[in-house]
Amino acid sequence: MKRSHNFTCIVCPMSCQIELIEEDDKILEVRGNGCKRGEEYVTEEFTNPVRMLTTTIPVQEGRIAMLPVRSERPVPKNLLRRCMKELSKVRVKAPVRCGDMIYENILDTGVSIISSRDLSIGNCSEVR
Amino acid sequence: MGGRDQKIVKKLEKKIVKKGFPDVKISADEGIVRLNGRVNLWSEVITIGYLAAKTKGVKGVINDVTAGEIERKGEEKKVTKRGVYENVSLPKRADVVIVGGGVIGCFIARELSRYKLDVVLLEKESDVACEATKANSGVVHSGIGESSGTLKQKLNVKGNKMCDKVCEELNVPFERDGLLIVITTETLPPKVRKVLPSFISNFICEKIIPYVIFRKGKKAGIPLRPVKREELLEMEPNITDKAIVGVYSPTYGVVYPYEITIALAENAIQNGVKIALNTEVEDILVEDGKVKGVLTDRGTIEAEYVINAAGIFADEVAEMAGAREFSIHPRKGSIIIFDKDMKGYINHSLSELILPQDPHTKGGGIFTTVDGNPNWGPDAIEVSDKYDKSVTAEEIDTIFECGSLLPDFQKSSLITYFAGLRAATYEEDFFIKASENVLGFVNVAGIQSPGLASSPAIAEMVRGILREIGLKMREKEEFNPIRRAIPKFSNLSIEEKKKLIKENPLYGNVICRCEHVTEGEVVDAIHRPLPATTVDAVKRRVRxxxxxxxxxxxxxxxxRILARELNIPLEEVTKDGPGSNLFVGKTKSLLAEEA
Amino acid sequence: MIEVDVAIIGGGPAGLASAMKACEEGVKDILIIERGMELGGILLQCIHDGFGTFIFEETLTGPEYAQRYIDEVKKTGINVKLNTMVLEIDSAKRIIAVNQEDGLLEIEAKAIILSMGCRERTRAQILIPGDRPSGIYTAGVAQRYINIEGVIPGKKVVILGSGDIGMIMARRFTLEGAEVEGVYEVMSNPGGLTRNVVQCVEDYEIPLHLSHTITNIRGRRRVEGVTVAKVDSEMRPIKDTERFVPCDTVILSVGLIPENELSKSADVGMDPITNGPIVDEQMQTSVPGIFACGNVVHVHDLVDDVSKVAEVAGKGAAGYIDGKLKKRRSPIKVRAGRNVKYVVPQIIHGEKFDEDIRFYLRVKEIEKSVKTVVLADGERIFEKKIKIVKPPEMVKLDISPDILNRITGDELIIDVEGEEDEEKP
Known part of the structure; x- marks a missing residue:
């Protein structure tokens, strides 16, 4: 069965409304794109949409309460919420260095979660 | 019903039927009129109440008429969580219980703390000054706005004179910036302006109106001074061209109404009064026509004297005692406040005289806080809901019109707006009386503007009433009228700042970028005799x-500071007491809930 | 009294980049004064990615972007005072600041760089009527609570304003398990970048209601709900489209304003449109030796641009203190023309230019197939075709010295010309 999917291109400020037509996951046509990059974008968004996951992890004995973390590489878009669930149980202890691995191979994606800053030991109830 | 009461009912029935409300039931007892029934609109309830109050021989109006179409119905969700808000244990007995921690209740508490008495003040909110007291212009009126011969005027004139001493004792700022009543080309009603030749209307505006005001002031003992146009422009260079002349009232002043109330509460506590926050009165216990005590949601206090200073809830508290002789119909006033950047744009409080005057409000004006923030308003709107402190879009537009005296004022410097509810009675005067039916119960009700200016005199008057109804008062030698203020970092000189930080380094941590408030001030506020336990309570104390x-x-x-100092988790901190939590949990807690 | 060569007010992205540049240019004694407990400014709470594509040619999170500069600053001799609030600056470049360790500090600087960033517009400034319960936050404050303080403000959220932070917070709340009922935007177009519309709102199927606003907030202790309504073409709410939405939290993303108290206290000339100081091509304000850069001048959409312009200020300050900075002569005013809300720098100086000047333009309205045109004395000295301009996306024009040196007169006008205008002879 032929199906059509609509995308807003984010490659440049033109924000082209692009339509992708497929049949059984086979892309038949891409239309509405102003340039080649638009076609590449929607093809990727259709076949394997991925997003960077960024969130925070509670830190013990840190100078602030939360450690910002991210996936080293983008992960499949449909796994984002499950990744969040998985990470909600994780706790870390200060000190942490930017780039430290926090959680290995999340949901068997082969992607690890890493720290995105240095965080030294301290007391977050000191209000500074 | 006695013959006089029957006469009142007859007369009033006629009036009310004529207005088109035949279903309202009327009864009277010793001049106190009770009204029951149902009408369509809230405004009709109000109209009926005033009709009754204006009827000859009526001493008080209990208006229980309800309206079919109420725009907004107040409902209060019961929140039982107490924890840090329960500041003192509730005593089993007291000589005097004061219900309500507004400026009136706190002033009375402080007044009674001069004597050897066990005084307990009960406040349902988590801080004092939470209702009308926190939401007004902070104006200490001179009394010129009040009708001659009213209790309001008498107590206002007296109270105004008492403010300097009290504020000095309590260490709270009080600025007598004076009020300019401005007579403009719009003072006379359009109809009058249309028919009168301009030289006559000019004469009325320039000569007669200032003279009338001046005479009224003289009679009441209020100093006033007529101001000619040239001087007016000198005093207020940014004023509109419409201004003709003015009348200057130099005794006008401003305070922070919540600050003075907090200071009174602290000073009362210093002198032995117990202030129980977050404690709601559920009943007044009366036996054989005498007060026996107060039932609260935290237990009972035995007492023979109860003072009802419950503001907009005063009629409900009086009803509990069976001593209700009035109704409170909340009248909302909204105020817009501007950035202190605009300090200096006006030098005095300003009020444009527009005739005819609304009999129930002095009308909004342009005022300046002690720190120099201009504020405009308040307006006056009758509302059916005692919890309705919303500011509507229409109100914002109306209040902006107050500013027509200052045509070039930068309105974009607006910081915020807020509303308070005036505790208006239908008699439109203060109702300060010992109950004749319930011995030991004193109503201090219907205190709306100029309640703040009158408050020192009201406290004195209540002291007198208590003595008259038999309370023994012996002065305490150790009474200390002086209250230490929280040091205000931003007002100090460089040398004073240096010294303060040396004594306590927390004063070196500025945590508020706009008002330059330090951590030291916040910590001080949390550990005062009356502790600040919420974000708003801290705000009222240190800005x-x-x-x-x-x-x-x-x-x-x-x-964060509140959590640390009160030793509670951050997610339990509230804006202004139970039910107003800032957060629903720790980050991640909602994900755990989902599972 | 402490004496320094360059004092930098604020250790966020603008302060950090300007400090590094001044250091590179050979300034010895540099002091960054930061009111927070660490360097990095607002970036530290912007945990999402998308930063650094121009400067580092890779996509970083906010904390990582900051970390790169912090690591660099640590390698230099740049002095940093943390937890230090500047109370006052005067036009003689004297600074009064305060912290716990030093107490009151009096600092005299040869040059000052203002880099205090911006603050958020509040509920009252956009006149939303209603109650004042707990549960109303600006987006940046909510972001700080969730990402730094570790507490979540609400479970059911309505967001007003589709600026970038508003949309980013829509995603953040959703990922943390809260329900975002919708994002409401008073304009007929999203206020932020399309990328954020797609990745923060559409990805999570959050409804984005354009031409809508909140007309009332209801709640006694905590927010109980809001009334939303469609607006007409003049942005007035349409009464009969009002609808009550139960929620416990209102998040406002309704604009940013440069932090301008200290700029005002230093008595620098202000631009009423940007709400920041008027600056020249060196990012120097009207007070010689006081420079300004980043969101304190005007609100940028990309931190990369902030860093870049901060370098200009850092270099300018270095030039000022060793006297290399060109004498201020013949100022040329730069004026915003057709469909341009503002242009920064607002002034350029000098008889002879030897470097590109980058002009930043904010347009008033969306327009396709336009030309940006620079006019000097009526003459079109520069033209550039652009496929589309939008208010959320800043337009940057780099103008080379050979063009700049052709300027006669004392005024430049920058226009965005639409298709019709092109037809004109």
């Missing part, structure tokens, strides 16, 4: 969040 960013910068810091 965190009162600046242009409205707490964007300091909010997280104040919340």
């Amino acid at each position: 965190t969040g009162m600046g242009r960013c409205q707490g964007g910068f300091c909010g997280p810091k104040v919340a």
